[in-house]
Amino acid sequence: MKVIRYTRIAFLLLLLCGNAKAQEYYFKISESDKEIVNTKVTRAVSIDRVEGDTIFAYANQKEFESLKALGYLPELLENPTQAVRNRGMATTVAQMGNWDLYPTYEVYRSMMKKFEQDYPGLCKLDSIGTTVQGRKLYVVKISDNVLANEAEPEFFYTSTMHGDETTGYVLMLRLIDYLLSNYGTDSRVADMVNNFAIYINPNANPDGTYYGGNHTVNNSRRYNGNSVDINRNFPDPRVGENPDGNSYQPETVAMMNYAASRSFVMSANFHGGIELANFPWDAWTTAGNAHADHSWFYTISRQYADFAQAASPSGYFTAQGNGVTQGGDWYVVSGSRQDYMTYHHNCREITLEISYTKNPASSSLPNYWDYNKEAMLSHIEWLYTGIQGIVTNSQHEPLSATITIANHDKDNSFVVTNPINGNYIRMIEPGIYNVTYSAAGYGSKTINNVVVQAGELLLKNVVLGGIANSYNVSGTIIDMFTDLPVANASVKIYSEENQFQTTSSASGQFLFGSVPAGIVKFEVNADDFFSAIYFENISSTSSPVVLKLIGKETISGNVFDVVPESPLVGVQVTVVGSNNSTTTNGDGYFLLDELSVGEVSLRFTKEGYFSEIVNITLPYPDPLLVYLAPSDPESFETIVPQGFTFTGGDWVRDNSTAFDGVYSMKSAPISHSQTTAMQLTLDIVSDSEISFAYRVSSENRYDHLRFYVDGNEKGKWSGAVGWTEVSFPVTAGSHTFKWEYS
Structure with missing residues (x-):
């Protein structure tokens, strides 16, 4: 039997669509040299996973060109989110009752609000920011006295910072519901809610999840609305600020600000595309620089994997080292959230990859809940272990203190107290340790031979006394680019139990008296300048400080x-x-x-x-x-514009379906091993973009619509793909564009 197949192209705008959505490529390359992967490839593109010598990755247009500049010829692949289509959507909160549907964005918002409305004594909803496209970033806090800041450990679960990795999204919603609805009947849940503050953010990148519109997750994508991978956008312990070369994204800034406002001691972020637990560091390999608590991180990751394996069919959660890997040993990444939270906020965060299929069929979501439920709950219960207590001064006032393990801590692995209540938790592998407690303005205290037992809690309340020496602190505020003094700048400094404020003089100078020794924070504000924060160690040898502002x-x-x-x-x-x-x-x-x-x-x-x-x-x-300059968009609404040529049969105008308007171009019919193409050559007057919409209905992975610019493949699509708009950059000059169906 002769099988005839077609594809369609619609030109909404051929050149320059100002609102065109940026391209996201998914591809694979081969690289056997792990050093090159960890130093060059990872800096060029967003690696998804590594299997032997094969690297699967994503890239926006700029990243894709950077990779090709390194000499690679990427093999474009079908975006993983296109491989599955049976994703049911709940259009009401009630339809989420069986947890086998994805919520529309509106239903997601309603669910989060309803949790707070139904359980006002246990649940508090916060909107911590908005995305590039204006969607909400929601977090719920679950605790017995939810409106109070109690002296209890703060735990944080967050999911789907890669917008197309949606399994964790629904699992987080279900976990919220489980904790709230079982509080009155399940003693285990009640103990957690009574003793911890549990924070859950179901979706950290709703722009990516709802890239195809608020009503569907079918066209979800990895990147945010600015085509940036959020999980490469955080300050990095090895590379430093802006490790991906992009400005900090709204979603990144929201998380950074929220983390700064809380005192999270443990956290995890959920992903998909493989099944394993990934622990710090992402920035270094174990051989290069293992985390001080490497063994403890392995233990908690191993437990998660073991519980997940025990609750699932054979083969689940067994990737890499039987379901556990140190991040950099798999592949090195800069700018990950895991490393940011662990290094910059003295938290303990891991990454949980919970489904090979990133955006699975909605009917499979209850299965993933069954696989992960016990692992998720047990992971929170690590807060019952380690050295815990409260640090105060002799007046029983809570202190902002640092807790350090001698001959153990490095790379900010020390922990800090919650400054509101002075409570702390230091989870660590079993052993005997010397523990030092210190706070600015107070004498430190060391407790020797502290014995930590596996799975047990050791209570250590500490009182610090003896005010340390104090000193005068002087300095100058200057413009970073001109070195000129900044007058009338507001200068605040914060040290333990003290806050000082003054204004810079006409020469930009300021002076504070009797500032306690230790680390103090400077906060500087001035008209026509961006605010700045600096930290300085004040001692008898301190020199006048120079604080620079950006205009x-x-x-x-x-x-x-x-x-x-x-x-x-x-x-x-x-x-x-x-x-x-x-x-x-x-x-x-x-x-x-x-x-x-x-x-x-x-x-x-x-x-x-x-x-x-x-x-x-x-x-x-x-x-x-x-x-x-005005563009001259091509349209098929009245005729086939002049300049189009065809090979392998004529393409024809067709009014049975269109992306915009009435007509689209329908490819010539082909059968097995045949090819048909449409081609157009244009002179482009300045650097611009080519934009078009396509629709494909073909045998998945065998028949493809390909798009070429000057013979170079720019895109490839296969299977059942609804109308989708894409755009590609084009430089000034003469270019030949070809659409080929084979």
Whole structure:
């Protein structure tokens, strides 16, 4: 029997779609040299997983080009989220009752609010920020006195920072429901809720999860709304700030600010794509720099894997080292949340990969709950172990103290108290330790030969006394780029139990008297400058400090139509890599403020015009004048535009389906081992984008629609794919575009 197949292309805009969604590539390459993987490949793209010499990874357009510049020829793969289609969606909260559906975004919001409404004494809902596209980042706190800050350990579960890894999303919602609904009948749950503060964030990247719209998770993707991998965007203990070269994303900043406002002692973030527990460090291999608590991290990860394996069919949660790996031993990553929480917040975080299928069929979600329920609960119960207590001064007031293990701690592995109540927890492998307690302005205290038993809690309340020496602290506030003094800056410093405030003089100088020795925090604010925070160690040998501020800049200008030279209204002007944007008014005028001194890229987009990216250095003295040229979008609504050629049969206009309008192009019919193509050559006047929508209905993995620019493959799609819009960058000059179905 002869099998005839078709595909369709619709040109919503052929050149420059200002609102086009950025491409996300999924591919594999081969690399046998682990050192190259850990130093070059991991910095170029977002590695998904490594299997032997094969690396599976994601990339946006810039990352994809960076990888090719290293000499690799990536093999494009079908995005994993396209492999499964039977994902049911709940359109009401009631439909989530069996936990075998995914919630729409609206249902997710309603569920989170309903948890708080139904259990006001146990559950508090917080919105900790908004995403690039304006969706909410929700966290619930579950505790017996939920509105109080009690002296109890704070635990944090979060999921789906990769938006297409959705198994944990639903499991977190179900865990919230389980803890709340079983509090009155299950003594185990009651003990946890009574003794801990449990925080749960079901979805850390809803823009990625609902990339196809608030009503579906079928077209979810890994990256956020700015095409950035959030799990490569956190400050890194090895690389430092902005390890991926991107500005901190709204989702990243929200998590950083929330972590700074809490005192989390243990946490885990849920992922998919493989099945294992991954523990710190991601930034180093074990041989290169093992965490001080490497053995303890292995123990808790091993327990999670063991419980998951015991509750599941053979083969589940057995990847890498039978379900457990140190992050860098698998592959090195910079900017992970796990390392950020562990290093910068003295927390203990691991990464839990709980399903090979990233975005599985909704009917399978109850199975994953069964596999992971005991493991998730037991993981929280590690808070019943270790050295715990409260650190106070002689007046019984809680202290912000540091707890250090002699000849053990390194790389910020020490723990700190919750400054509100002075409570702490130091989970550690069984052994005998010398433990030192210290706080700014107080004498330290060391307790020797502290014996830690496996699975047991050891209570150690500590009182620190003896005010340490105090000193005068002086310094100068200057502009980071000009070195000129900043006058009238507000300078606050914080030390234990003390806060000091003053204002810088005309020469930028300030002076504080009688500041207790130790680490103090400087907080500096000044008009027309960004706020800054510094930490300094105050002692008898301290020199005057120099605190630098970054000035705020503005840029303004006008945008014109190149012919005729008339103002353009409604042009979107965006600072590349940020959410800072505006639109031009009726005079073509725009103004952007809150910009940092230095190089900045501005993108100018308007439907029907070629986009422009303008690179400038701030401060920029003169108004910026930008000219946009009208684009000539191709459409199939009336005719097949001039210039299109066909091979392997003629493609035809078809009105049975379209992405926008009435008509699309339908490929010529083909059978086995045949190929048909449509081609167009254009002269592009400036750097721009090509954008089109496609629909494919073919035999999955065998028949493909491929898109080429000048003979170089840019995209490949197969299977049942509904109308999807894509865009690719195009440089100025003559280019040949080809759509091939084979």
